[in-house]
Amino acid sequence: MKIKGVIFDMDGVVVDNHEYHFKAWMHFAKKYKFELNEQIYRDKFNGKTNADLFPMIFANPSQEEMKRYADEKEGMYKELYAPVMKAHTGLIDFLELLKKYRIKIALGTSAPPGNVDFVLDPLKLRQFFDVIVDGTQVKKGKPDPEVYQLCCAKLGLEAKECVVFEDSLAGLESGERAGCTIVGVATSHEAYELEGKTSLIIHDFTEAKKLLGL
Numbered sequence: 505m506k507i508k509g510v511i512f513d514m515d516g517v518v519v520d521n522h523e524y525h526f527k528a529w530m531h532f533a534k535k536y537k538f539e540l541n542e543q544i545y546r547d548k549f550n551g552k553t554n555a556d557l558f559p560m561i562f563a564n565p566s567q568e569e570m571k572r573y574a575d576e577k578e579g580m581y582k583e584l585y586a587p588v589m590k591a592h593t594g595l596i597d598f599l600e601l602l603k604k605y606r607i608k609i610a611l612g613t614s615a616p617p618g619n620v621d622f623v624l625d626p627l628k629l630r631q632f633f634d635v636i637v638d639g640t641q642v643k644k645g646k647p648d649p650e651v652y653q654l655c656c657a658k659l660g661l662e663a664k665e666c667v668v669f670e671d672s673l674a675g676l677e678s679g680e681r682a683g684c685t686i687v688g689v690a691t692s693h694e695a696y697e698l699e700g701k702t703s704l705i706i707h708d709f710t711e712a713k714k715l716l717g718l
């Protein structure tokens with residue numbers, strides 16, 4: 505495989521934070537009285553933009569209401585995750601290796617820009633990324649391919665030259681529809697649940713170097 509670009513999803517990939525997003529959503533579901541459990545969360549919420557999620561919960565929310573809901577949910581998530589935040593195992597070594605091989609690096613996330621800053625800045629990861637595309641920069645969120653198509657375009661690369669690392673079902677579908685090689689990161693899902701989407705699966709980035717033949 506001749507790789508020229510690597511695109512990382514953020515939540516569940518750069519950071520293994522599934523548990524904290526899930527807890528924040530459960531608080532939110534309890535307050536606003538809608539049905540949610542881990543299965544529904546993994547299958548229907550994981551990896552999607554707030555712009556797609558809130559209209560699934562509330563009937564015709566206004567832009568103002570969506571902003572208020574997003575601030576509330578993301579505030580809860582940040583409070584829970586900030587004290588324990590760390591880069592996913594092996595990630596920094598892998599990013600350094602990609603730099604050494606002059607492979608371009610992008611972030612393709614459904615998260616809002618505030619969540620991107622919340623993760624990249626304290627962990628000092630921003631310096632590694634040539635391109636960052638967040639959930640507010642796309643018209644259609646994952647599973648639509650737009651986010652990964654935009655990452656490839658901004659990197660100046662063809663989709664077939666790029667590998668996407670993703671943990672969510674929506675995100676794997678998005679990367680595949682964009683035409684990238686997709687690698688499943690088994691954090692928010694068990695490896696066997698990702699097997700239908702891709703045969704390339706890692707648990708953390710200590711396994712990535714060998715997988716990409718670097």
Ligand SMILES: O=P(O)(O)OC[C@H]1O[C@@H](O)[C@H](O)[C@@H](O)[C@@H]1O
Nearest residue numbers: 514515525550551552613614615
């Ligand atoms: O970085 P990713 O995986 O595209 O995900 C972003 C979204 O992932 C979901 O799992 C969270 O519940 C969302 O709130 C979050 O914004």
